[in-house]
Amino acid sequence: MNYVGIDIGGTNIKAGLVDDSGAVRDARRLPTQVNDIDVLLKSLCTIVAEFQSHDSVEAVGIGIPGLRSTRTHLIETSPNIPCIHNLNLEALLSKQLKLPVISENDANAGAYGEWVAGAGRGLQYMAYLTIGTGLGCGLILSGALYRGASGYAGEIGHVNVEPGGLQCACGSTGCFETRVSAPGLIATARELGMNETSAEAIYDAAIRGNTAALAAFADTGRFLGIACADLINLLNLESIIVGGGVMASADLLLQSATAEVRRRAFEPAARICPIVQSQLRSDAGLIGAAMLARDRQ
Amino acid sequence: MNYVGIDIGGTNIKAGLVDDSGAVRDARRLPTQVNDIDVLLKSLCTIVAEFQSHDSVEAVGIGIPGLRSTRTHLIETSPNIPCIHNLNLEALLSKQLKLPVISENDANAGAYGEWVAGAGRGLQYMAYLTIGTGLGCGLILSGALYRGASGYAGEIGHVNVEPGGLQCACGSTGCFETRVSAPGLIATARELGMNETSAEAIYDAAIRGNTAALAAFADTGRFLGIACADLINLLNLESIIVGGGVMASADLLLQSATAEVRRRAFEPAARICPIVQSQLRSDAGLIGAAMLARDRQ
Numbered sequence A, B: 001m002n003y004v005g006i007d008i009g010g011t012n013i014k015a016g017l018v019d020d021s022g023a024v025r026d027a028r029r030l031p032t033q034v035n036d037i038d039v040l041l042k043s044l045c046t047i048v049a050e051f052q053s054h055d056s057v058e059a060v061g062i063g064i065p066g067l068r069s070t071r072t073h074l075i076e077t078s079p080n081i082p083c084i085h086n087l088n089l090e091a092l093l094s095k096q097l098k099l100p101v102i103s104e105n106d107a108n109a110g111a112y113g114e115w116v117a118g119a120g121r122g123l124q125y126m127a128y129l130t131i132g133t134g135l136g137c138g139l140i141l142s143g144a145l146y147r148g149a150s151g152y153a154g155e156i157g158h159v160n161v162e163p164g165g166l167q168c169a170c171g172s173t174g175c176f177e178t179r180v181s182a183p184g185l186i187a188t189a190r191e192l193g194m195n196e197t198s199a200e201a202i203y204d205a206a207i208r209g210n211t212a213a214l215a216a217f218a219d220t221g222r223f224l225g226i227a228c229a230d231l232i233n234l235l236n237l238e239s240i241i242v243g244g245g246v247m248a249s250a251d252l253l254l255q256s257a258t259a260e261v262r263r264r265a266f267e268p269a270a271r272i273c274p275i276v277q278s279q280l281r282s283d284a285g286l287i288g289a290a291m292l293a294r295d296r297q
Helices: A037-052 A089-097 A106-117 A182-191 A199-207 A211-235 A245-264 A267-271 A281-294 B037-052 B089-097 B106-117 B182-191 B199-207 B211-235 B245-264 B267-271 B281-294
Strands: A002-008 A012-019 A024-031 A059-064 A075-077 A101-105 A126-131 A135-141 A239-243 A275-277 B002-008 B012-019 B024-031 B059-064 B075-077 B101-105 B126-131 B135-141 B239-243 B275-277
Touching (some): A002 A281, A012 A037, A012 A281, A024 A037, A024 A281, A037 A089, A059 A089, A059 A106, A089 A101, A101 A106, A106 A135, A106 A239, A106 A281, A126 A211, A126 A245, A135 A211, A182 A211, A182 A245, A211 A245, A239 A245, A245 A275, B002 B037, B002 B106, B002 B281, B012 B037, B024 B037, B024 B281, B059 B089, B059 B106, B089 B101, B106 B126, B106 B135, B106 B239, B182 B211, B182 B245, B199 B245, B211 B239, B211 B245, B211 B267, B239 B245, B239 B281
Parallel strands (some): A059 A101, B002 B059
Antiparallel strands (some): A002 A012, B002 B012
16 A cells, blocks of 8 residues: 655645555655645645556645644644645545545654654654754654644643743744754854854854854754753653754754753653654655554544 | 552651542541651551551552652652662552552652542543642643653653753752742742741741732742643643642732743643642542552552
8 A cells, every 4th residue: 555645844845655664655845835725735636646647545644834633623823834724634635636634743743754664663652853944843652643632732842941032933932942943053153153044054164163153053952952851851751753954963963962861851761761863854754644644643 | 449548748648548439538647757668668557457447448559759660660769758769669568468559659649639539530631730849740641641651751840941040959950840849939039039948938928918929929930830831832731730738829829820821832722721720639649549549550
């Protein structure tokens, strides 16, 4: 059996034809139409039709950057893709495709992917963090994807770490996302006197040995470590898997993150919970979405 | 059927004969022997024998202030009761009593009590916070007591809120417990110029209208609100139930806590999650321990 996994980002749509084992057999990438639902739906249908032209497709899973209600199946909040707000995307698409379609928060989909086919195989308790434009998180608790009372769970990006800290897009201040994300890295670098405006430029400077850039990565890693220690003390996990665009610079982050976990988490809980890199990398979300479709989760 | 629930604190042991519905039919209280395991075991056996002198007892549940491993059943950390450290208390007591005995972290027991017989009845997703000498927490997730990979879960008291903040007994700095607890209230009051050395004295001053005392409670409530917002954003709960000794002053705390939740948590998640007071008050732990014994959890 084959499943289509689609990861809708604010910039690009990534789609894959995924087999039962979670292996990607074919892939597509195209720009996201964030303001026109008809164009977006047509793009999604075209992708699925292309896969269907050479393989049978059993079901479709979609990861979306927003909160999806498990009560109404509506997408309640999706700041980066306004046209899907308050929409039952899975019902709309299912009607057009005449296939089962599920939708899920993209970080939850990534967590499911790593759990079923990546670095979390065989675990009962894990978190998947994805560091990019924001800080996403999905949780596997007691051997199942944890969604909470209405599907909004997992938002470690909006757990507080500096109550009087930087303004967050969510309306609060000092959320982890204001520090552990590409914009967070840039803000920290600016506080250290740098003028770089992209995470890549700060990374390049760090690789060249620039002290401020190295300090910016170490600070970001420390905040990542506090987030990991919080998850360990609250949820007693077996692993924290870290992915996302910023993890190209994983070595610069994970060392200071791990040191911070050692300083802050309960030793018997931290001992059993390694902080590791994503195995599925940028495919985690689409593989997870396909596996959620496979399992009709 | 009747069950004995025992809540072992650093100062007192509270015990109750509890029926199937969670009602306390008889109760005892005596000082805790924190340094002599033989004296402690003898006290526990005497309590159970007293209840047995007039009623049959099916099983015994014990709440302990420490981390209990679900893997080994040993109590791994118990700073306030050194004599039970590294001990399988339930096996020892079961052998002497010839009855089934379970043990559990006291805040987890309190959460279970509120869930089965108190303010959390019928919920699938809730947290119970107990504010006293420390800040304890137990979680009910997906309709079951959540223990995590090895039994240590629920430690919101040691989630970070001020990375460079006050020294915490756990070894880290700036944990919620350093602010949301009786010692935390005292520390905050001191920063505001007060010299009071007990939560009760600060409470009395607040009742008399003392501005600094009122500000200390408002600040403590704000930190409690940040903890609640963190739990809501991460776990998407249906209720947060707050108890413990400091909740005698609940009105002074919950107002600022609720305002802080509104400022910081996702609106669709916060809307469904009221912050309420414990119904079982100081009996939550012993009732929960008895109900865990009833359910052989």
